[in-house]
Amino acid sequence: MKRIGVVGFGRRIDHVLKNVTKLSDGRVTVVAYHDPSAKAAERVQAAYPGIRSCHSVEEVVTASDVDWVFIGSFNALHSGHAVAALDAGKDVFCEKPVATTREQCMDIVAARKRNPSKQFIVGFVLRYSVFYRTMKEWIEAGRLGQLISMEFNETLSPYHGASMHGNWRRKSEWSGPMIVEKCCHDMDLMLWMTGSQPARVASFGGLTFFKPENAHHNDMYPVGEEGYRYYDRGLATGYAVGDEENITPFNDDKDTIDNQVAIMELENGVHISFHFCMHSAQQERRFYMCGTKGTIRGNVLTGTLEYTPVGWDAKTETIRPIAGDDHGGAEEPMAQDVLDCMLRGAPTPTTLEDGLRASFTCFGIEEARETGAVINMHPYWVDLAKISQ
Ligand SMILES: NC(=O)c1ccc[n+]([C@@H]2O[C@H](COP(=O)([O-])OP(=O)(O)OC[C@H]3O[C@@H](n4cnc5c(N)ncnc54)[C@H](O)[C@@H]3O)[C@@H](O)[C@H]2O)c1
Structure with a gap:
C-alpha cells in the first residue's frame, strides 16, 4: 500500500x-493535501472522502502517513514543492514543467543529490501514448534512415x-515563459525522437491576439449550445478549476505571449522548425520528419500516423494507433x-x-525570442552537466 499526499x-x-x-x-490511496484555494478544497473534499486538509506544504510532505508526494501546483512553485518533498524523504510525481528558471533547476538537482534513492516521475504524459511510442519504434527500426x-x-x-x-x-x-508552460511537452x-539536442536556436514570438483591443471578438459569435460565449468556454468548462481569478483572456494584466516560432539546428545536424499558436481553428500537434529512407507524419489530435518510404511506387502506410x-x-x-x-x-x-533537458531547451528558445x-546552446548544456554532476 502506498499513501499519497498532494500539493x-x-x-x-x-x-x-x-x-x-x-x-x-486499492493499493494506492490519497490521504492528505494542501491547496490554498477554497474552491479546490470544496471539490477535493467531495471527491476524496476522508482526505485530510493540511495548512501547509510542510505539513503534507512531513506527514508520517505520506509515502509519495504528487505536485500539481503552479509551474513556478514545482521546484520548491519538490525540494521540500525530497528533503522530507518522499518519492515524487511532479507535473511538467519541473522548473521555470535555471535556479529552480539547480535547487531541484541539489535536493535530488541529497536524496538519491528517491523516485522522481515527471508528468510528460504524451511519452506514454502508443501514438508516440509507435513513432519512436518506427524511427528506431530505421524506417526514416538518417533524419x-x-x-x-x-x-x-x-x-x-x-x-x-x-x-x-x-x-x-x-507559469514561466509560455514556451516552458505549454511546449515543454x-x-x-x-x-x-531525435536522440539529440539543439546546438543553435533562433525564435520570434509575441502577443498578437489576446489583447484588450480584440475583446469584441467575443461578441462576433452566437452563444454556444452549452450556454457560453465562444472565448469563455475554456474557462467555464474548467481548464483550470483551482484558479479563483479567471478573467477575460483579452486582459492587459499579463506578461505572456500567444504565438511563437523557433528554428533549431541539433548537435547531430538535423534542422528543425517549431510553430506554436494559441488561436487556431484547426488544431494540430504534428510531427513531420524527413529522412534519407522515408518520411513520417503524425498528428496526435487526429490519431493518424503515416509512413512513406523513399522509392518508385512508394505506398503510404497509414495507421491510427x-x-x-x-x-x-x-x-x-x-x-x-x-x-x-x-x-x-x-x-x-x-x-x-x-524534465531538465526540456526546460533548458525552452530557456534557450526564450532567450532567443527575447534577444533576437x-x-x-553549448553553454546551456555545459551548465546543465555542471549542475547535474
Ligand atoms: N501533463 C499535462 O498534460 C498537464 C496538463 C495540464 C496541466 N499540467 C500542469 O499541472 C499543473 C496544474 O495545472 P492545472 O491545469 O491543474 O491548474 P489548476 O489551476 O487547476 O491547479 C493548480 C492548483 O495549484 C494550487 N496552488 C496555487 N498555489 C499553491 C501553493 N502555494 N501551494 C499549493 N497549491 C497551490 C491552486 O489553488 C490550484 O488548485 C501545472 O503545472 C500545469 O503545467 C500538466
Whole structure:
C-alpha cells in the first residue's frame, strides 16, 4: 500500500490521481493535501472522502502517513514543492514543467543529490501514448534512415488559448515563459525522437491576439449550445478549476505571449522548425520528419500516423494507433507506469533529467525570442552537466 499526499490539487493532478487510484485496486490511496484555494478544497473534499486538509506544504510532505508526494501546483512553485518533498524523504510525481528558471533547476538537482534513492516521475504524459511510442519504434527500426530535417507544432483551439490567457498562466511569475508552460511537452518529444539536442536556436514570438483591443471578438459569435460565449468556454468548462481569478483572456494584466516560432539546428545536424499558436481553428500537434529512407507524419489530435518510404511506387502506410484525443490516449498507460514505479520500483520513462533537458531547451528558445539573437546552446548544456554532476 502506498499513501499519497498532494500539493496543489487542481484539475490536472485530480485527473492523474483518478486514473492511478482506479487502476491500483486499492493499493494506492490519497490521504492528505494542501491547496490554498477554497474552491479546490470544496471539490477535493467531495471527491476524496476522508482526505485530510493540511495548512501547509510542510505539513503534507512531513506527514508520517505520506509515502509519495504528487505536485500539481503552479509551474513556478514545482521546484520548491519538490525540494521540500525530497528533503522530507518522499518519492515524487511532479507535473511538467519541473522548473521555470535555471535556479529552480539547480535547487531541484541539489535536493535530488541529497536524496538519491528517491523516485522522481515527471508528468510528460504524451511519452506514454502508443501514438508516440509507435513513432519512436518506427524511427528506431530505421524506417526514416538518417533524419535530415523536421517540423513540429502545437496549435490550440481559440477557447483553449483563451482559458490560458484568463487564468494563472497569463503571468510568468506563476507559469514561466509560455514556451516552458505549454511546449515543454513538445520539446521533450523532439529530444526523445531525435536522440539529440539543439546546438543553435533562433525564435520570434509575441502577443498578437489576446489583447484588450480584440475583446469584441467575443461578441462576433452566437452563444454556444452549452450556454457560453465562444472565448469563455475554456474557462467555464474548467481548464483550470483551482484558479479563483479567471478573467477575460483579452486582459492587459499579463506578461505572456500567444504565438511563437523557433528554428533549431541539433548537435547531430538535423534542422528543425517549431510553430506554436494559441488561436487556431484547426488544431494540430504534428510531427513531420524527413529522412534519407522515408518520411513520417503524425498528428496526435487526429490519431493518424503515416509512413512513406523513399522509392518508385512508394505506398503510404497509414495507421491510427489511437482514437485521437488531447493526450493521445496516454492517460491510462501513464497511470499504469506510475503505479509500476510506485508499487514495484520499476524505472520511470520520464525522469527528472528529461524534465531538465526540456526546460533548458525552452530557456534557450526564450532567450532567443527575447534577444533576437541566434543562441549557441553549448553553454546551456555545459551548465546543465555542471549542475547535474
Ligand atoms: N501533463 C499535462 O498534460 C498537464 C496538463 C495540464 C496541466 N499540467 C500542469 O499541472 C499543473 C496544474 O495545472 P492545472 O491545469 O491543474 O491548474 P489548476 O489551476 O487547476 O491547479 C493548480 C492548483 O495549484 C494550487 N496552488 C496555487 N498555489 C499553491 C501553493 N502555494 N501551494 C499549493 N497549491 C497551490 C491552486 O489553488 C490550484 O488548485 C501545472 O503545472 C500545469 O503545467 C500538466
